[in-house]
Amino acid sequence: MDGTKQQRRGNTRQRIQDVALELFAEQGYEKTSLREIAERLEVTKAALYYHFKTKEEITVSIFTDLTKPIEDLIEWGRSQPQTLETKHELVRRYSQALSEAAPLFRFMQENQATVRELQIGDSFKDRMRSLRDIIIDPQAPLTDQVRCVSAIFTLHAGMFFLQDLEGDPEEKRQAVLEVAVDLVTQAHQGA
Amino acid sequence: MDGTKQQRRGNTRQRIQDVALELFAEQGYEKTSLREIAERLEVTKAALYYHFKTKEEITVSIFTDLTKPIEDLIEWGRSQPQTLETKHELVRRYSQALSEAAPLFRFMQENQATVRELQIGDSFKDRMRSLRDIIIDPQAPLTDQVRCVSAIFTLHAGMFFLQDLEGDPEEKRQAVLEVAVDLVTQAHQGA
Amino acid sequence: MDGTKQQRRGNTRQRIQDVALELFAEQGYEKTSLREIAERLEVTKAALYYHFKTKEEITVSIFTDLTKPIEDLIEWGRSQPQTLETKHELVRRYSQALSEAAPLFRFMQENQATVRELQIGDSFKDRMRSLRDIIIDPQAPLTDQVRCVSAIFTLHAGMFFLQDLEGDPEEKRQAVLEVAVDLVTQAHQGA
Amino acid sequence: MDGTKQQRRGNTRQRIQDVALELFAEQGYEKTSLREIAERLEVTKAALYYHFKTKEEITVSIFTDLTKPIEDLIEWGRSQPQTLETKHELVRRYSQALSEAAPLFRFMQENQATVRELQIGDSFKDRMRSLRDIIIDPQAPLTDQVRCVSAIFTLHAGMFFLQDLEGDPEEKRQAVLEVAVDLVTQAHQGA
DNA sequence: TATGAATGAGAATTCATTCAT
DNA sequence: AATGAATGAATTCTCATTCAT
Numbered sequence: 012m013d014g015t016k017q018q019r020r021g022n023t024r025q026r027i028q029d030v031a032l033e034l035f036a037e038q039g040y041e042k043t044s045l046r047e048i049a050e051r052l053e054v055t056k057a058a059l060y061y062h063f064k065t066k067e068e069i070t071v072s073i074f075t076d077l078t079k080p081i082e083d084l085i086e087w088g089r090s091q092p093q094t095l096e097t098k099h100e101l102v103r104r105y106s107q108a109l110s111e112a113a114p115l116f117r118f119m120q121e122n123q124a125t126v127r128e129l130q131i132g133d134s135f136k137d138r139m140r141s142l143r144d145i146i147i148d149p150q151a152p153l154t155d156q157v158r159c160v161s162a163i164f165t166l167h168a169g170m171f172f173l174q175d176l177e178g179d180p181e182e183k184r185q186a187v188l189e190v191a192v193d194l195v196t197q198a199h200q201g202a
Numbered sequence: 203m204d205g206t207k208q209q210r211r212g213n214t215r216q217r218i219q220d221v222a223l224e225l226f227a228e229q230g231y232e233k234t235s236l237r238e239i240a241e242r243l244e245v246t247k248a249a250l251y252y253h254f255k256t257k258e259e260i261t262v263s264i265f266t267d268l269t270k271p272i273e274d275l276i277e278w279g280r281s282q283p284q285t286l287e288t289k290h291e292l293v294r295r296y297s298q299a300l301s302e303a304a305p306l307f308r309f310m311q312e313n314q315a316t317v318r319e320l321q322i323g324d325s326f327k328d329r330m331r332s333l334r335d336i337i338i339d340p341q342a343p344l345t346d347q348v349r350c351v352s353a354i355f356t357l358h359a360g361m362f363f364l365q366d367l368e369g370d371p372e373e374k375r376q377a378v379l380e381v382a383v384d385l386v387t388q389a390h391q392g393a
Numbered sequence: 394m395d396g397t398k399q400q401r402r403g404n405t406r407q408r409i410q411d412v413a414l415e416l417f418a419e420q421g422y423e424k425t426s427l428r429e430i431a432e433r434l435e436v437t438k439a440a441l442y443y444h445f446k447t448k449e450e451i452t453v454s455i456f457t458d459l460t461k462p463i464e465d466l467i468e469w470g471r472s473q474p475q476t477l478e479t480k481h482e483l484v485r486r487y488s489q490a491l492s493e494a495a496p497l498f499r500f501m502q503e504n505q506a507t508v509r510e511l512q513i514g515d516s517f518k519d520r521m522r523s524l525r526d527i528i529i530d531p532q533a534p535l536t537d538q539v540r541c542v543s544a545i546f547t548l549h550a551g552m553f554f555l556q557d558l559e560g561d562p563e564e565k566r567q568a569v570l571e572v573a574v575d576l577v578t579q580a581h582q583g584a
Numbered sequence: 585m586d587g588t589k590q591q592r593r594g595n596t597r598q599r600i601q602d603v604a605l606e607l608f609a610e611q612g613y614e615k616t617s618l619r620e621i622a623e624r625l626e627v628t629k630a631a632l633y634y635h636f637k638t639k640e641e642i643t644v645s646i647f648t649d650l651t652k653p654i655e656d657l658i659e660w661g662r663s664q665p666q667t668l669e670t671k672h673e674l675v676r677r678y679s680q681a682l683s684e685a686a687p688l689f690r691f692m693q694e695n696q697a698t699v700r701e702l703q704i705g706d707s708f709k710d711r712m713r714s715l716r717d718i719i720i721d722p723q724a725p726l727t728d729q730v731r732c733v734s735a736i737f738t739l740h741a742g743m744f745f746l747q748d749l750e751g752d753p754e755e756k757r758q759a760v761l762e763v764a765v766d767l768v769t770q771a772h773q774g775a
Numbered sequence: 776t777a778t779g780a781a782t783g784a785g786a787a788t789t790c791a792t793t794c795a796t
Numbered sequence: 797a798a799t800g801a802a803t804g805a806a807t808t809c810t811c812a813t814t815c816a817t
Contacts, residue, residue, distance in 0.1 A: 021776095023776080023777090038315070038319075039232075039315030039316055039318075039319070040315070041230075041232035041233070041316075042232070042315070042316075042319070044810075044811060044812080045811080045812065045813090046810085046811080046812095054777075054778090055777075055778050055779075056778095056812085056813085057777070057778055057779080057780095057813095057814085057815090058776080058777055058778075060812095060813070060814080061776065061777060061778095062776095065812080065813080066811095066812065066813090120314065121314035121315040121318070122313075122314075122315050123311065123312035123313075123314075124229070124230030124231070124233070124312040124313050125230055125232075125233075127230075127312070128229070128230070128233070140366070152377075153367075153369055153373065153374065153377040154377045154380050154381055156367060156377075157356070157360070157364065157374075157377045157378050157380075157381045158381050160359075160363060160364060160367070161352065161355075161356040161359075161360075161381055161385075164352075164355060164356065164359045164363065165348070165352040165355065165356075168351075168352075168355045168359075169348070169352075172351060172355065173348065173351060175331070176344075176347060176351070178344055182344065183344065183348075186343075186344040186345045186347075186348045187348050189345050189348075190345055190348045190349050190352055190385075193388075194352075194381075197384075212800095212801095214801075214802090235785075235786065235787085236786085236787065236788090237785085237786080237787095245801095245802075245803090246802070246803055246804070247787085247788085247803095248788090248789085248790090248802070248803060248804075248805095249801075249802055249803075251787095251788070251789075252800085252801060252802060252803095253801090255788095256787080256788080257787070257788095403797095405797080405798090420697070420701075421614075421697030421698055421700075421701070422697070423612075423614035423615070423698075424614070424697070424698075424701070426789075426790060426791080427790080427791065427792090428789085428790080428791095436798075436799090437798070437799055437800075438791085438792085438799095439792095439793085439794090439798065439799055439800080439801095440797075440798050440799075442791095442792070442793080442798095443797060443798060443799095444797090447791080447792080448790095448791065448792090502696065503696035503697040503700070504695075504696075504697050505693065505694035505695075505696075506611070506612030506613070506615070506691075506694040506695050507612055507614075507615075509612075509694070510611070510612070510615070522748070534759075535749075535751055535755065535756065535759040536759045536762050536763055538749060538759075539738070539742070539746065539756075539759045539760050539762075539763045540763050542741070542745060542746060542749070543734065543737075543738040543741070543763055543767075546734075546737060546738065546741045546745065547730070547734040547737065547738075550733075550734075550737045550741075551730070551734075554733060554737065555730070555733060557713070558726075558729060558733070560726055564726065565726065565730075568725075568726040568727045568729075568730045569730050571727050571730075572727055572730045572731050572734055572767075575770075576734075576763075579766075594779095594780095596780075596781090617806075617807060617808085618807080618808070618809085619806085619807080619808095627780095627781075627782090628781070628782055628783070629782095629808085629809085630781070630782060630783075630784095630809090630810085630811090631780075631781055631782075633808095633809070633810080634779085634780060634781065634782095635780090637809095638808080638809080639807095639808070639809090
């Protein structure tokens with residue numbers, strides 16, 4: 012009661028995004044209804060429609076807002092010389108970016124089928140392709156290309172599939188990062 | 203097309219599974235309604251309920267039937283000595299098994315959020331854990347453990363995320379397999 | 394296993410009626426599906442249709458078979474002189490008949506709305522009317538007529554609404570009977 | 585007919601209850617679908633779900649609203665001395681309350697099997713027990729206890745089972761009441 | 776900046792019933 | 797005397813969305 016209602020003022024849009032993402036990641040996109048989002052926020056469904064035109068728009072807005080760092084990262088990557096050092100740095104920064112937007116990526120990881128149908132799908136694929144094109148050398152043998160894709164993939168999966176491996180989360184992130192960097196290195200040398 | 207109606211006799215159950223999996227993989231589990239499945243089969247929804255008690259039961263039955271080879275594989279893995287050779291063979295066979303049940307794994311890959319809620323989720327997690335426990339040495343450094351998880355993951359992802367890389371599918375599968383085998387080798391030596 | 398299957402021979406019709414009535418009384422008519430009946434009998438639904446044309450027919454047949462004694466009773470009542478003694482005997486015999494077909498009457502008591510829609514409804518109403526006409530003197534004051542209806546009703550209700558009153562069932566039946574007889578007596582004298 | 589649409593505003597919830605009870609009493613609970621209720625109200629099924637979470641909730645709400653007077657009556661009964669006069673007054677007031685909520689009690693009378701499964705069942709049984717405990721003397725002989733139950737029961741049944749007895753409804757209610765009062769008196773005197 | 780009331784479309788599921796074998 | 801396979805019609809319920817206020 013103290014401040015809560017006052018704080019709410021003016022940032023409902025933001026709060027909708029937060030709660031929505033939280034629920035999408037928890038239970039999946041299709042299983043999450045606008046009623047649930049509204050209930051958790053203690054507003055009516057209609058209020059959501061004041062801020063967003065559709066359920067999809069909520070999702071797109073979350074995606075757009077949260078992947079800005081990655082877009083920037085790609086921009087940066089493109090402007091750098093294509094050295095191994097650049098690739099390593101890219102992987103490092105990407106790992107960082109992923110862990111900062113973990114819920115979004117968990118959502119995307121676990122709802123690929125849905126994401127594919129949404130507009131997001133394409134933007135995301137584009138981004139992935141751009142990233143890949145920076146790391147991969149298209150002249151390289153297929154295995155080395157796979158290594159690069161695998162590096163990126165390892166980063167993605169790392170966040171969720173290592174949960175039942177013992178160890179401190181940050182330590183695990185470092186281990187994952189190391190493996191990914193390694194894969195990129197091997198791909199680079201292999202040529 | 204030839205003798206359609208006659209052929210239908212007695213294999214409806216099987217046909218339901220086929221069509222269901224097809225659609226689940228195509229459009230996602232939640233987006234696929236029993237009406238659609240029934241329509242594509244040219245039977246009524248009620249016919250589906252003659253063969254399966256619920257939508258989930260259809261899914262479980264598909265899973266159970268199609269992952270039998272993997273269960274066998276794990277059985278085999280456990281009975282072997284824990285050598286590098288065994289691990290390699292396991293990875294090879296797993297890659298094979300995956301590509302044989304590709305639609306199922308595509309479905310599971312792309313509908314993780316859903317799968318988590320279904321009974322399947324647990325059986326699958328168990329299986330993944332068993333597999334991991336055969337390949338991983340729990341005494342090994344964290345990075346090496348990650349390498350093994352990454353190997354398995356690379357196999358999984360390989361099937362879907364390499365689709366827009368040019369090259370013949372079988373050739374790509376071989377490349378993926380090579381990278382995975384490599385990761386396991388590194389994990390083994392790393393210790 | 395011993396004899397069961399053999400015994401089953403030739404009396405399936407009867408067993409269907411038994412199980413159906415059992416379930417109707419337990420869970421209500423509408424809530425009881427033919428599937429359930431068939432399952433409890435370990436036959437298929439189609440088997441029920443070999444013996445009865447519809448669900449309603451099952452019900453009607455149960456009713457007809459089990460209320461034969463009451464029909465006879467009414468026949469008897471009509472042939473007797475309209476003395477108080479006759480009325481008492483009628484009530485006594487009716488009480489007996491009710492307790493012998495308890496499940497049927499429980500079913501009818503608890504599913505009046507349904508029974509009304511079924512054919513049974515009318516036959517039953519007819520029977521009740523006949524009974525009433527034997528006990529009631531249409532010239533008697535309204536209160537005395539009510540007393541007679543109440544007597545019959547007390548018998549009906551007695552079976553189910555006294556269940557949570559302590560005491561031995563047969564003893565309770567006797568008490569109920571006594572009250573009913575009493576009501577009839579009062580109605581008779583009151584005139 | 586006059587200003588229909590305007591009048592509708594803001595009392596839909598109430599109208600749903602009315603129509604529902606009407607239909608439940610007319611055709612039985614199970615036979616009454618939400619579609620029918622909605623149609624008779626000229627709204628969509630979904631509108632019902634805006635006001636009530638389930639079909640059962642509609643029923644419970646009707647029950648709760650309409651049996652308030654009886655709850656009050658029991659409260660009153662408990663606060664009075666346990667004299668014969670109190671018992672008589674209780675019976676009189678109960679008769680009145682019943683006739684005021686006639687459709688509800690008709691519904692409950694005729695759908696006992698259903699009511700038993702619903703939450704209502706228990707609340708109702710509790711109420712009946714409370715009522716009984718006020719009227720009955722647990723030390724009294726069984727027959728006298730039966731007389732009391734029979735009195736209450738006569739009131740219940742009176743409403744529906746006397747319909748085909750000739751005479752003015754209010755006159756019949758009085759006759760029923762008289763018989764019930766009489767039964768209580770006899771029980772009290774220990775006849 | 777929201778809410779209350781409602782809708783239309785569609786979901787999963789259940790049921791009594793049928794019929795060729 | 798019974799089964800296996802299927803149907804058509806219905807049911808309860810959920811969802812994203814709309815709009816007057």
